[in-house]
Amino acid sequence: MELPTLADNVGFLLSRTSGLTARTANAALAEYGLRVRQYSVLYLAVDAPDGLSQRELAGVLGLDPSQVVLLVDELAAAGLVERRPSPTDRRTRLVVATATGRQVRGRAARDANSQVRHRLRALSDSEQDTLRDLLARVVRSADADST
Amino acid sequence: MELPTLADNVGFLLSRTSGLTARTANAALAEYGLRVRQYSVLYLAVDAPDGLSQRELAGVLGLDPSQVVLLVDELAAAGLVERRPSPTDRRTRLVVATATGRQVRGRAARDANSQVRHRLRALSDSEQDTLRDLLARVVRSADADST
DNA sequence: TATTGTTATACTCTATAACTATA
C-alpha cells in the first residue's frame, strides 16, 4: 500500500481549510465583538423562535454542554441572548436571542459569509455547494453514530 | 439576501468535520505516542530524503515557525527525527527522520488513514477524492495569497 | 538589513470530572 503525500491527506486538508475559514470568519466577526463559537450559538438562538436548551445547542454544535455554558454567559453579558426558564421542565433554561442579538447576527452573518466565500474563491459557486453537501453528509453520519 | 441555516454553513461544517477527523486521527496515533501535529511534521520529514528546514515545515503546515520548534523538540526527544546542520547555511537546521521515525510513520500512517477513511465512510471513494481535491485547491489558493 | 531558529507569554479551544437541582 502506497502512502499519499501529506498534501493529499484529507484530514490534513480539512485541518488547514478549517483553520483558514475560522481565521477569516473571526476577523470579520471581531467588529461585532464575536468569535465563531459565540457566533454559532447566537446563530442558532436567532433561528429558534422559542429558543433552545443548552443541551440542544451542545448537540448541534458538537460541543460539550459545559462549554456552552460559558459561550451563553458571554452572549448574555453582551445583551445578545437571554436565558429563560422552560415552561415544561424546571431544569432546562432556554436560550433566546434578544432584539439586539437578532440585528447583530444579521449583519455579522452577511459580513462573515461574504469573507468566507472570498476565502473559498478558488472554488466556483457550484463547487462550494458540492463541498458543503459532502461535509454535511459526514457530519450527519457522525451525529447518527453518537445517537 | 436570505441567510442559510447554520447546518448549511461551509465554515461551520469544515470546523465540525475537521474536529471529527482530528479526534479520530489522534485516537489512532495515540498508540505511537503521536498527535496529528507532531505526526504531520514526522510525515514531511520522512518524505524529504535530505530533510527540511523548520521554516519549510512551517510553510507547508501553515504554522508559525515558533510552533515548529516545539513539535520538532518532542519528535527528537522520542528519537523519531534529528536536527542536522545545513551544509550550505549555518542558520538552518535540517529536520531528518531517523530509521525508527520512518518505521513509526509507516505504521502510524496506515492506521490513521484507515480510521479516517472509516470516519468518512458516508462518502464513496470517489466522493472522498472529490472532497480532497476541492480542499487542496482552497489551500493552494491561500498559500498563493500569502506568498 | 533580512532571515532562521528560539524563547516567552497570553489567549482560545478541548477534554474530563464532579456537583446541584430537577425529572
Added chain:
DNA sequence: TATAGTTATAGAGTATAACAATA
C-alpha cells in the same frame, strides 16, 4: 436512576513579540 445545567481544571492549539546568530 437519569438528565440539564454548572463549576473547575488541565492540556492542547493559536497568535505575537522579541532576541541571538548568521546571511
